[in-house]
Amino acid sequence: MIDRLVAAGHDVSTLMRRPQARAAAEAAGLAWAGTVTATARDADAVIVVVLTDEQVRSVCLGPDGAIAAMKPGATLIQHTTSDPVTAELLTAAGAERGIRVLDAALSGGPHDIAAGTLTLWVGGDEGVLEEMRPLLDSYASPVMFVGPAGHGQRVKLVNNALFVAQVGLAIDAVRLAGSLGIEEKAILAAVQHGSGASRALSIVGRGGSVDAVAERLADLMLKDVTVVREVAQRAGADLGIIGTVLSSDAVGQKVLHRASAPGRAS
Secondary structure (H helix, E strand, O other): OHHHHHHOOOOOEEOOOOHHHHHHHHHOOOEEOOOHHHHHOOOOEEEEOOOOHHHHHHHHOOOOOHHHHOOOOOEEEEOOOOOHHHHHHHHHHHHHHOOEEEEEEEEOOHHHHHHOOEEEEEEOOHHHHHHHHHHHOOOEEEEEEEEOOOHHHHHHHHHHHHHHHHHHHHHHHHHHHHHOOOOHHHHHHHHOOOOOOOHHHHHHHHHOOHHHHHHHHHHHHHHHHHHHHHHHHHHOOOOHHHHHHHOOHHHHHHOHHHHHOOOOOO
């Protein structure tokens, strides 16, 4: 994302928490800062890409957070998958200081970033989105307005719940095919060209096996499923068939429980 922003002519300053990431930024000649305040105070736009909801709040809120450091009229663009309530908190905190906030949930991986085709679902003020669209277009397409603050995260959570459920269905499809004497690679290759195809199935197919994809994405899928369950429960929403699949052995044992294996976060 940084490479594409720089290539588009934007002046980018970065904050990297991991030493190896900071070393890579230095080697690439990127400007970097040592604190959130130093990174955010002169920026016209601050883009947040961290891992958890707790990290979003830590980086953005409080006396040492980005919103407190940003100049009036600047825009906070929050990409991390998190609780929709957090997006609403950021928007309210920003409004008190004249900071605009976009709840810009993203979908995609490294190959999408390289191609500039990340998907963004953006909640907030549509006028602010249109002003920021040239910036976002440097690394994302499509960039879709989905409603008020929090809706970007809500769309992302529904998407991720569906994705994990589809991975679970792929696992069971491989199991069924195996019981009929069809090898895993053969069924994954074949179904991608049929009416049973999905983007999740394509990702599994590119990964070579459902086990390989589950292993690589286990932590993220566990995090997202946990959040979507909490948000749905708080809203009194029924997860329906998606919830049934997420609670199945195929997902619980083959996907989400992998995150509890030795050496992995739980």
